Amino acid sequence: MKEKHAAYQRSRDLAIRNIEAIPVAIPMLRPIKWARGEISTIDNVIVVVTLSDGTQGIADAPPRPTIYGETQKSLIAIITDHFANALKGVHAFDLARVWSVFDAIAWNPTAKAAIDMALYDAQAKALGVSCAQLLGGTLKPLPVNWRLRLGSKKEMLADAEHMIKNHGFRALKVKCGIDRDKDIEILRALRKHTGDEIEITIDCNQGYSVQDLLEAAPYFEELNIALIEEPIPARDGAGKRFAAERMRVPISGDDSCMTPDDVLDQLKLGAIRAVVIKCARTGYTQSRQILGLAKAYYTPAHNGSQADMQIGTAAAGHFACIYQAVHAHEISSFLDAKDHVADQDLVIKNGDLILPEGPGIGFNLDPKKLAKYRLDK
Secondary structure (H helix, E strand, C coil), rough: CCCCCCCHHHCCCEEEEEEEEEEEEEEEEEEEEECCEEEEEECCCEEEECCCCCCCCEEEEEECCCCCCCCCHHHHHHHHHHHHHHHCEEECCCCHHHHHHHHHHHCHHHHHHHHHHHHHHHHHHCHHHHHHHHCCCCCCCCECCCCCCCHHHHHHHHHHHHHHHCCCCCCCEECCCCCCHHHHHHHHHHHHHHHHCEEEEEEECCCCCHHHHHHHHHHHHHHHEEEEEECCCCCCCHHHHHHCCCCCCCCCCCCCCCCCHHHHHHHCCCCCCCEEECHHHHHHHHHHHHHHHHHCCCCCEEECCCCCCCHHHHHHHHCCCCCCCCCCCCCCCHHEEEECECCCCEECCCEEEEEECCCECCEEEEEHHHHHHHHCC
16 A cells, blocks of 8 residues: 555645756757748757655756747756745745745746746646646657748748648648748648648747638638738737637737636637647646637647757647647757757657657756756756
């Protein structure tokens, strides 16, 4: 009986001993461009939560200064100078207390999300289960899409062909929003090139006006576009509702859905018909709340990413294992990086993300790679 409940007995006394924030810079194969910016290196923060028995959970915190106002330096400062001290000694499974500490400090979503997910990873490792199991699911292959970078028509078609051939992608996401007519031209060429079997979604990164969107909508419908993500300014809920009522292609919420409260507002307003869940900004705790809201409003959801590396992608993948998505998940951005700091590789086979077996997210840090790419030593 004692052996049977050994994991439970160990977990009863587990507390947070230390939280570390490690800045890293990973070179990218090519810069990523979108309507509102560009990145050429992955300047993330690795968060390590150590429990009282030495168990460690890890997470990837990708700063988005133009969207969330967080930088690599600000993430390290708020985690090291505040959260690490405020959470020291808190029971490892007392998420209510953890989030009461978070709620006392405004914003900083990525910092909070990373600690939250690292804590779940540590919990799962302490119990000997995967994060998917801890969250109420089981590991499974996950259909994912490939995000095409902004570029010339020739470059984007070549990128699509290469990724479909080498990784078997069955879904593509196209960055749009700078030039409506050019967007339509590229989408038309892409649909002709890939055929009707490939799911195509577009992300305008808030680059269109309502008029642009409504004038382009018939072309998007003709080309069987599955989703349009954030086509107009995120806070223009009335504009999105006006457009949504006049077009058949569903609008999905991303930047307008940063918190559970945001999602509820957008769903109540009728501004969106799909929800993008980004664990990198809402952790597992708030992502579960968002998923619940989406289900309550009979609205499909799928997981997205934001310059997540292997660690962040695996964490998002484990969350994606707890529900059935209608559209392919956008969690393949780790392929943009030349390297990573995890102890094994992620694989995409026949368009499906294959998650590693093992407790937690299935990953630990690779000490040699971490030493190579960390910026603080």
